[in-house]
Amino acid sequence: MAEPLCTWPDRNDRVPYWIYTDQGNYERELENIFYGPVWNYVGLECEIPKPGDYKRTQIGDQSVIVVRDIDDGVNVLVNRCAHRGVKICEQDSGSFNEIMCPYHQWTYDLKGNLLGVPFHRGVSGNGGMPENFNLQENGLDKLEVHVRNGGIFATMSDATPPFQDYMGKRILGYYDRQLDGRILKLLGHSRQRIGANWKLMLENIKDTHHASLLHVFFVTFGLFRVDNESRVEMDQTGLHTALSSIRGAQELNDGTAQMRSFDSKLNLNDPNLLDAVHEFPGDQTVVMQTLWPNVILQQQSNTLATRQIVPQGPNAFELHWTFFGYETDDEEMTERRLRQANLMGPAGLVSIDDGQILERTQEGIRAHPNCEGVVELGGRETDDTDHMVTEVALRAFYKGYRKVMGL
Amino acid sequence: MTLPPLLQSEIEKLINEYVLVIDDGELDRWPQFFASVCLYKIISKENFDAGLPLAMLLCDSQGMLKDRTEAFTKLNVFGPRTWRHILGAVHTTGTESRILARTNFVIFETLAGKDTHIQCAGEYRDVIVREDKTLKFRERLCVYDTTMIPNSIVWPI
Numbered sequence: 001m002a003e004p005l006c007t008w009p010d011r012n013d014r015v016p017y018w019i020y021t022d023q024g025n026y027e028r029e030l031e032n033i034f035y036g037p038v039w040n041y042v043g044l045e046c047e048i049p050k051p052g053d054y055k056r057t058q059i060g061d062q063s064v065i066v067v068r069d070i071d072d073g074v075n076v077l078v079n080r081c082a083h084r085g086v087k088i089c090e091q092d093s094g095s096f097n098e099i100m101c102p103y104h105q106w107t108y109d110l111k112g113n114l115l116g117v118p119f120h121r122g123v124s125g126n127g128g129m130p131e132n133f134n135l136q137e138n139g140l141d142k143l144e145v146h147v148r149n150g151g152i153f154a155t156m157s158d159a160t161p162p163f164q165d166y167m168g169k170r171i172l173g174y175y176d177r178q179l180d181g182r183i184l185k186l187l188g189h190s191r192q193r194i195g196a197n198w199k200l201m202l203e204n205i206k207d208t209h210h211a212s213l214l215h216v217f218f219v220t221f222g223l224f225r226v227d228n229e230s231r232v233e234m235d236q237t238g239l240h241t242a243l244s245s246i247r248g249a250q251e252l253n254d255g256t257a258q259m260r261s262f263d264s265k266l267n268l269n270d271p272n273l274l275d276a277v278h279e280f281p282g283d284q285t286v287v288m289q290t291l292w293p294n295v296i297l298q299q300q301s302n303t304l305a306t307r308q309i310v311p312q313g314p315n316a317f318e319l320h321w322t323f324f325g326y327e328t329d330d331e332e333m334t335e336r337r338l339r340q341a342n343l344m345g346p347a348g349l350v351s352i353d354d355g356q357i358l359e360r361t362q363e364g365i366r367a368h369p370n371c372e373g374v375v376e377l378g379g380r381e382t383d384d385t386d387h388m389v390t391e392v393a394l395r396a397f398y399k400g401y402r403k404v405m406g407l
Numbered sequence: 408m409t410l411p412p413l414l415q416s417e418i419e420k421l422i423n424e425y426v427l428v429i430d431d432g433e434l435d436r437w438p439q440f441f442a443s444v445c446l447y448k449i450i451s452k453e454n455f456d457a458g459l460p461l462a463m464l465l466c467d468s469q470g471m472l473k474d475r476t477e478a479f480t481k482l483n484v485f486g487p488r489t490w491r492h493i494l495g496a497v498h499t500t501g502t503e504s505r506i507l508a509r510t511n512f513v514i515f516e517t518l519a520g521k522d523t524h525i526q527c528a529g530e531y532r533d534v535i536v537r538e539d540k541t542l543k544f545r546e547r548l549c550v551y552d553t554t555m556i557p558n559s560i561v562w563p564i
Contacts, residue, residue: 008417019531092453092456177537186459187460187462188451188454188457188459189453189459189461190451190454190463190556190560191451191555191556192558193552193555214515216481216484217483220482244408269469269470269471269474269477270469270470270471270474272471273471273474318555323461334460337467338461338462338465339467340463342464342465345463346463346559346560347449347464347559347560347561348465349478349480352484352560352561353485355559356485356486356558356559360486
């Protein structure tokens with residue numbers, strides 16, 4: 001039987017395909033990445049506004065409960081009863097005063113502390129827990145939590161750097177531009193399952209130039225295109241990326257002339273869809289941030305969303321979209337955000353293409369673990385660029401990935 | 408109140424023809440099923456029940472329906488497939504001038520070379536009006552139960 005090839009080619013402009021398909025590599029990713037020294041995105045505060053409100057989500061393969069405490073803090077608890085391992089919480093979201101496992105009614109407070117166990121002192125002198133059974137030692141596993149301007153992150157490792165250092169100043173600048181301290185308003189969720197490796201989703205956002213070729217809709221209406229004024233910026237690890245760009249015109253130029261999919265005559269019957277208004281400091285109309293390891297924080301015109309990437313083994317992932325606005329939005333702005341949400345999600349005018357192409361990528365590479373992908377566009381280096389005709393963010397990403405994975 | 412039997416069968420014809428047109432791939436005809444002022448939404452049951460406004464797909468004008476048709480047929484990139492809508496019984500209420508209808512649906516998707524799977528299951532919640540002597544959808548909400556959409560919705564529901 002062939003051993004999986006688990007060495008990286010000796011150059012940073014190639015990506016071996018086994019990292020997308022190998023079960024052993026996936027299990028190392030769970031340990032080294034999702035359960036390791038990272039801040040995993042788990043949700044937005046506006047999803048759990050009141051004490052007792054909770055949502056269920058996932059970190060790696062593990063189910064967790066994100067709950068608003070009575071003191072207004074946010075707790076993230078592993079969704080596994082300390083007694084016999086039952087997944088306590090089944091609902092995607094809801095509200096509770098305490099957390100009770102239905103099997104034997106072990107009951108926890110919103111911090112995950114075990115409050116009580118039925119028959120603790122026995123019944124009529126029979127049974128019960130031993131004298132030295134300690135409630136305090138049998139709570140739900142609790143994660144370290146960091147909340148920044150409405151975004152909630154959690155970590156399972158003691159070695160995770162403080163959030164600010166983890167993100168780095170530059171990425172944090174983009175983060176704070178969109179989550180700027182205003183109270184967020186939840187608009188809704190959508191979820192899809194894509195038969196591709198989870199890293200391909202991050203790559204898709206870091207790979208700036210595909211948008212100009214695959215997404216006819218973007219190309220034609222100039223929403224995101226190589227000839228637009230744009231920047232690709234990384235933190236020092238290369239794992240986080242911020243892409244920013246300014247919307248261009250529907251015109252024939254050096255860039256659009258090279259795109260087979262560009263159609264200068266295509267017009268919208270209802271231009272309301274692209275009726276964007278300026279709302280953030282600076283001129284960027286698109287900022288797509290990939291925050292390592294599991295979220296895309298995005299602005300496309302006035303549609304704002306997080307895309308949480310939930311891996312499902314090496315060959316599939318779920319994408320949990322959360323669309324939001326701000327509490328201060330008027331009705332017109334909310335309608336605009338909702339209309340522009342047509343661009344994104346499982347039926348998105350542009351994101352349909354991504355879901356489809358990622359699955360085809362996985363199908364293409366699945367039988368070829370020993371082959372390699374080419375990432376040479378824009379050279380072989382890993383420095384920031386002021387254009388998007390480049391795969392630099394992919395090279396930087398895999399430089400960081402190799403370090404984290406010891407490859 | 409109960410609607411006249413002739414009207415009931417006219418409503419059922421509208422609802423049946425709508426899915427035939429989609430399953431036959433004649434998307435150019437899709438906007439014609441809607442009134443001149445219209446609302447079409449594909450929204451998750453989760454958002455609908457929670458009163459959250461986000462739709463997976465939203466068209467609030469004839470123009471937007473046509474733009475979607477254009478995108479589905481010419482702009483979006485997706486592999487070959489067959490869609491098959493299966494409808495439940497049509498339940499109607501309301502008045503002759505503003506008919507309310509609810510109909511369950513399941514969509515079976517068959518991708519080239521792969522198994523047939525359930526792509527989406529849910530319920531149409533319609534407001535139907537008469538315009539130019541023909542019944543049209545003033546509103547068509549597709550409230551879907553499917554919490555995890557297999558990949559993407561590449562056609563109208």
